[in-house]
Structures are given as C-alpha cells and as structure tokens.
Amino acid sequence: MIPPKADERWSRLVRGDMRHQFRSVPAGLMVSRLNRSLAEAGGHSSMEQCVDQLYEFFQKYERLLKDDITVIFR
Amino acid sequence: MLTDIAAAEAAIKTGKFLFLAGDERVLSRLPRGNWIGGTIPYFMGQDGGVTARDRVFVHEAPAGTQGAKIAVYDEAHLSSIPRDAPENGFSVIIIPATSRVHVSYARNAPGYDGIFLKPIIGWIAGVHLDDLGQVHPKVFDGSTGAAHPDRAVVMHVTLPAHQQASIGMVNLFKQGQGDELAFTEEGFLVRDCLVNGTQVNFAKYLRSLGVDTRLPLVADYSGTRVNVSFQSVNDKEGTVALYAPVFTGVTYRVAEPVKDYVREFTALLPTGLATLSFSCNCILNFLYSELEGKKTGAITGPITFGEIAYQLLNQTMTYLEIHDVEPT
Numbered sequence: 001m002i003p004p005k006a007d008e009r010w011s012r013l014v015r016g017d018m019r020h021q022f023r024s025v026p027a028g029l030m031v032s033r034l035n036r037s038l039a040e041a042g043g044h045s046s047m048e049q050c051v052d053q054l055y056e057f058f059q060k061y062e063r064l065l066k067d068d069i070t071v072i073f074r
Numbered sequence: 075m076l077t078d079i080a081a082a083e084a085a086i087k088t089g090k091f092l093f094l095a096g097d098e099r100v101l102s103r104l105p106r107g108n109w110i111g112g113t114i115p116y117f118m119g120q121d122g123g124v125t126a127r128d129r130v131f132v133h134e135a136p137a138g139t140q141g142a143k144i145a146v147y148d149e150a151h152l153s154s155i156p157r158d159a160p161e162n163g164f165s166v167i168i169i170p171a172t173s174r175v176h177v178s179y180a181r182n183a184p185g186y187d188g189i190f191l192k193p194i195i196g197w198i199a200g201v202h203l204d205d206l207g208q209v210h211p212k213v214f215d216g217s218t219g220a221a222h223p224d225r226a227v228v229m230h231v232t233l234p235a236h237q238q239a240s241i242g243m244v245n246l247f248k249q250g251q252g253d254e255l256a257f258t259e260e261g262f263l264v265r266d267c268l269v270n271g272t273q274v275n276f277a278k279y280l281r282s283l284g285v286d287t288r289l290p291l292v293a294d295y296s297g298t299r300v301n302v303s304f305q306s307v308n309d310k311e312g313t314v315a316l317y318a319p320v321f322t323g324v325t326y327r328v329a330e331p332v333k334d335y336v337r338e339f340t341a342l343l344p345t346g347l348a349t350l351s352f353s354c355n356c357i358l359n360f361l362y363s364e365l366e367g368k369k370t371g372a373i374t375g376p377i378t379f380g381e382i383a384y385q386l387l388n389q390t391m392t393y394l395e396i397h398d399v400e401p402t
Contacts, residue, residue: 021297025241025383028298030190035296036323037185057191063399064240 002062003073005055013072014038014050023067030057075132076119076374079103082130086216091135091142091231093166093352094216095376097127097202101214102221104130109216110144110227112168112199116377118355123365123377127202131376133166133352136396140232144217147226149178156188160232164239164394166352167196169226170211171379179226180386181260181319189384193239195394196228197354198380211379238399239351241383244342244373244391245299246359247329249292252283255326262305264314276314277307288362290389291316291326302326303358303388317358317379318386335363336370339391343371353393354378 003009012018016035022028034050058065077085079100085092086107094101094111101111115127135142145158152175159165169176176198183189199211210223233239256268267276280287287304305315320326332338353375359365360377373391381387 019296023297025243025298026190026193028296029184029300029384032295032298032324033184033190036321039323053191060191061238061240064238064397 002055002058002069005051007073009073010051010055011047014047014054018072020068020072024061024065027057027065027068030054076117076124076126076129077132078129082132085132085134091139091229092216093133093135093168093229094130094214096130098209098212098221100128100130104216106219107216108142108144109214110166110168110229111214111216112170112197112227112376113212114200114376114378115202116357116360118365118370118374118377120374122367122369123360125202125366131374133375135229135231136233136237136349136351138234138237140234142229142231144215145228145230146215146220146222147175147228148224149174152179152226153182153186155194155228156186156192158228159192159194159230161192162235162238163230163232164193164195165228165230167194167226167228167382168213169196169198169382170213170223171198171200172211173224175224175226176380177262180262180380183385184321193241193394194382194384195241195352195392196382197376197378198382198386200357200379233396236398236400238397240395240397242344242393242395243298243383243387244339244393245301245389246332246335246338246342247290247292247299247301247389249294249299249327250289250330252328255291255328256324257320257322260321261319262316264316264320265312275312277309277312280307280314281309285328286331288358289329289331291320292329293324293326300385301329301388301390318388332363335359335365336368339370343373347393348395348397351394351396353391354381355391356381356389358389359391
C-alpha cells in the first residue's frame with residue numbers, strides 16, 4: 001500500500017534527496033528524469049507536478065512494484 | 075521463434091497479433107495481416123545466434139490480448155505515442171536506423187508526456203552489415219503491406235484487466251571506476267566533455283587513456299543502467315559519434331570490461347520470469363561477444379541496431395513480461 005501524496009517521501013524521491021536503486025526499469029528512468037527536470041526548472045509547482053506523475057505511476061503499477069515499495073515506504 | 079517464410083505466413087493467417095523481424099525481401103513477401111515488422115538479418119534463435127536473410131523472427135502478442143491497433147508515426151507525431159497507447163497493455167515500436175524518427179525519438183522520448191506510464195518496448199531496424207550505406211532499414215505495417223524508411227511503426231496492444239505488462243532488461247555493463255564524464259550539449263555527436271568537471275576534447279581524452287570503445291558509456295538512472303555506445307572517434311575533426319545521444323545533467327562512466335558475455339548474461343538472467351512476449355538484444359553485443367552460434371539462455375529475438383525500453387538503449391537485452399494480477 002503506497003502512502004498518500006502528502007507523504008514527504010514522494011517529494012524526497014523526486015528531489016533526489018532519497019536515493020533508491022529501483023528494481024523496476026521505468027521507475028528508475030522516471031525518477032531520474034524527474035530529478036533532472038526539477039533541478040532544471042525548480043519551483044514549487046514543478047515539484048507538485050513531479051509528485052503527481054510519480055504517484056500516478058506507483059498507483060497504476062503498485063502490484064508490480066512491491067519490492068521497491070517495501071524498501072522505500074517501510 | 076525463428077521460422078521460415080512458410081511458418082511466418084501460417085502464423086499471419088491465424089489472425090494473431092505479431093511482431094516480426096527479417097530481411098526486407100522476406101518481409102515484403104509476407105501476406106497482409108495483424109503484424110508489424112522491421113528489417114534485420116541477425117537473430118538469437120532457438121539454436122543460438124544466427125545471420126539469415128531467409129528467415130523471420132515471430133513474436134506473438136500474449137494469449138488473452140483484447141485487441142491491438144497498428145499506427146504509423148512521422149517525426150512530428152512521435153510524442154503522441156504514449157497518449158495513443160492503451161491504459162492497460164503495452165506498445166511495441168520499431169524505428170528504422172539513421173532515420174529522422176530514430177534521431178528524434180532518441181533525443182526526445184524521455185520528455186514525452188506520460189512516456190513512463192505505459193510500457194513501450196521495441197527496437198531499431200537495421201540491415202546486413204555488408205549493406206550498410208547501400209540499403210535503408212525499413213519498418214512494415216503488415217495491415218497495409220507498406221514499408222517505411224522514415225516512419226516508426228507501433229502496435230498498441232490492449233490487455234485484459236487481470237494482466238499487466240512490464241519491461242525488464244539485462245545489461246551486463248556496469249559503470250567502471252574511471253572518471254566522471256558529463257556533457258554540456260545533448261546529441262549523438264560529441265566534441266567536448268567534462269571530465270571530473272574539467273572541459274576537455276572527448277576524442278583526445280579517449281585516445282589519451284586508450285579507452286576500449288567497444289565498452290559503452292554507462293549512466294545510472296536510479297538503479298537502471300543506461301548505455302551509450304561508441305560508433306567512431308574522429309581524431310581529425312576531434313569528434314566522437316555515438317549510437318545514442320548523451321544528455322546534460324547525467325553522469326557517465328566508461329563501462330567495466332565484460333569477460334565472458336554468455337556466462338555473465340546467463341548468470342544475470344532473472345529467475346521466475348513471467349510469460350515473455352517480446353525480447354531483443356543488440357548487434358554490438360552480438361558482434362563484440364561473438365554470439366553467432368551461441369545461446370543466451372532461453373531468451374530469443376531479433377538482434378537490433380538499438381533497443382527501446384521507453385527510451386533508446388544500446389548494448390542491452392530488453393524483454394516484455396506479462397503478469398497475471400488481481401484486478402483492482
């Protein structure tokens with residue numbers, strides 16, 4: 001079960017403050033992309049957009065991301 | 075499965091949704107049907123790596139597929155691929171090597187809206203190495219029989235609610251212990267790079283260290299290792315040509331050498347894989363590791379001029395798994 005979007009671990013992931021080596025290929029590609037786009041753009045609204053995207057991804061693929069979810073949100 | 079033409083024709087006539095690979099002369103002879111294809115004469119077949127101009131590699135969409143749509147994209151419309159993909163399913167994309175769509179997809183796909191939300195897997199079509207520069211790689215829309223040297227062809231496959239697709243990869247290459255490399259300009263052709271933060275000419279840097287350019291640059295994308303392979307080093311022009319673009323804001327390192335590709339590949343193959351509906355491996359792995367006649371576990375598929383797992387990859391085996399899941 002993933003935590004709500006307001007959980008600070010989502011923003012730490014997209015900022016790159018929480019370093020996690022994903023087992024899921026798209027999760028790694030996506031988080032890395034979000035890290036870079038946030039670093040380039042900056043700003044609070046971009047952070048919200050990034051968290052929205054990541055949350056949507058985890059919500060959709062929760063059943064396939066168990067290994068990563070267990071480590072990130074333990 | 076690697077088959078002869080008659081078996082490929084028979085598979086097409088069943089009406090199944092198919093992803094094909096083969097020489098242009100073979101693909102152009104096949105009947106119309108629910109298939110897409112790309113040109114290549116190199117395969118990892120059931121009996122090992124092989125070069126064959128008279129055979130076809132046939133991947134089938136999984137049993138239970140609810141439907142599929144074939145779409146052809148020019149450069150201007152590539153970014154709509156994720157939007158056109160089904161909410162639950164996957165998309166197989168084939169792009170002709172060295173075409174404008176190849177370059178555009180490689181550079182821009184990571185930035186397409188929603189690119190990572192739906193599985194997109196595929197490959198870059200090529201030609202026999204003897205035909206380089208003389209024959210254009212092509213992709214085929216089997217529903218019309220049309221061949222395209224300058225378009226991407228995609229099959230968007232819809233899965234039932236009790237199945238989900240995921241993309242995996244086997245990449246033998248790890249970042250070596252050498253310098254941190256970064257780039258201030260994105261693209262397939264590089265002049266300068268930042269070596270541990272200091273700007274130098276990349277071609278001179280590679281020569282001065284005697285870097286083995288059969289080893290790719292490797293970037294760590296939060297656990298997913300992405301390779302960029304070397305095409306050539308032009309000492310006169312001071313440029314380095316790559317098989318995929320480098321991106322700004324990404325740290326690369328030259329890969330550690332791989333001693334025995336087949337042994338290390340087999341050791342890295344994940345166990346307990348679900349149903350595989352598609353896989354492909356890179357021509358550079360085929361050549362550098364001399365895979366002709368050798369098997370890479372039970373993984374088979376075309377040997378390609380580039381692999382796609384959402385974005386363009388090099389020197390990487392990619393595969394598509396179909397999982398049975400509890401409907402939400």
